[in-house]
Amino acid sequence: MSSHSPHGQSPLRTVQVLGGGNAGSSAHVRSLAAGLVARGVRVTVCAPFEADDAYDFTGTGAAHVHVPRSSDPGSVAVLRAACTDADLVHAHGLHASFRAVLALSGRRTPLIVTWHDRAHAEGARAHLLRLLERRVARAATVLLGTSSDLVDRARGTGARDARLAAVALPRSRRTAHEGTEAAGPRSAKLRAELGATGRPLFVAVGSLERRRGHGLLLDAARVWRELDPSPLVVVAGEGPQRAELQRRIEDEELPVRLLGRRDDVSELLSAADLALLPGRGESRSVLAQEALHARVPLVAVVSGGIRELVGDAAELVPPHDPAAFAAAVVRLLDDPGRAEQLRDLGTRQAAGWPTEDETVAQVLSVYDELTQPQPMI
Incomplete structure (x- = not known):
């Protein structure tokens, strides 16, 4: 050229x-x-x-x-x-x-x-x-x-x-989600390693700092721990709130695992039933974009540019409202048709991105x- x-x-x-x-x-x-x-x-x-x-x-x-x-x-x-x-x-x-x-x-x-x-x-x-x-x-x-x-x-x-x-969203982040014959077995193996066999798996990604909303996520997890089977929430990321969050997880017996930094976020998403964005993420959240490309239903707090980014292709809930966040997740678990609709809406929304x-x-x-x-x- x-x-x-x-x-x-x-x-x-x-x-x-x-x-x-x-x-x-x-x-x-x-x-x-x-x-x-x-x-x-x-x-x-x-x-x-x-x-x-x-x-x-x-x-x-x-x-x-x-x-x-x-x-x-x-x-x-x-x-x-x-x-x-x-x-x-x-x-x-x-x-x-x-x-x-x-x-x-x-x-x-x-x-x-x-x-x-x-x-x-x-x-x-x-x-x-x-x-x-x-x-x-x-x-x-x-x-x-x-x-x-x-x-x-x-x-x-x-x-x-x-x-x-x-x-x-760079091609390398998108193509990681494009299906291969091995994706199913890989996802099943990853779910087993995480302890999510036979139960829903939710994935959140973000540094462990207050604005990322992990406190709200743990509040919502108190509702989810009562479900049968109880979903597993995994959080990829590291940061100053780790000790505080880990104490809460242990004290309240929450179904949440802090995974630390991961270089396999794309694989985690591909294995997930839902992607969760509980805080004030980037204005063009990478997790939100990857979730829609991967056809993983997304539940997100409305903040910054998230509504502009995802349109009607995600369940959006008000900030600082763990009850609303928890309820949105429970509704999706109870309504596979709505989850499938979000997958299709997400694919269409992502096709319009630059x-x-x-x-x-x-x-x-x-x-x-x-x-x-x-x-x-």
Whole structure:
């Protein structure tokens, strides 16, 4: 494929900046890097070593520069050097974007920012995050939000140009769910290993922190433990709430297992009867997208961009209402016809989501807009 170099110019040079990165933003940057490199764009990904280890940005043909998650002067200096010859810089997430704003200080390099999620914090730190949001929103040449609520937030925070971003679920996450002859036996084996033979299996995924709603999940599990057979709830993820949640599980004898970090979430979903999203996940929740692709009925708390993402293809319940969450799950268990309807609705909903090619095309059109000479009128 020829280089993306209009009017005989040299190839476009871009820097993608990623902080710690959640699963959604990290997978998006890898997909974006692959698509841009395939179109002749020169890509450098600035991210911690561990992010490149996990997502193999260099495997796409991009260069990788290690930039620690910190916004201290040393990290900012490394990022500033990496951006020296860039035609534009594209930062993902609030902290990476703030680092990019500092690194580009005094330069005229266009800065594109993608907000994949709303940053969360409590107490004094919440005030600091609002200040960071305002600084980033006002400095960005273009701010892309992965859901309408994020675009509205960016505009309210002072963004000059905020737009809705097309963000695809990478093919690697989708094809993991596309059926093979071995899928049935694999799922049965996994269910047996988890202790879910002869009982429903529910899967939740997310770091063990308060905003992910695991406390609400445990509240709901108090209802489910009375069912016969009692469902098993497995939670993939790690985080600061682990000890507190584990104590509750043991004290209340809840049918819940904390699995820790897993690299087989796709397999867990394929084996599951239901997928559960009890908290304030990403605006384009990766779990929600994978569940619909895998034809696994989803029960989710309404927050952020979840309604916009799944439409009527999931059971949506109000936030902070464990009784409603528990009841929605029980209704699905009692109504196989409704569960099958959600599977079909999910397949149709997922078919309307942007593809990776469409995502790359949208981003590239923004890049062109900011870097190509505008024709004289």
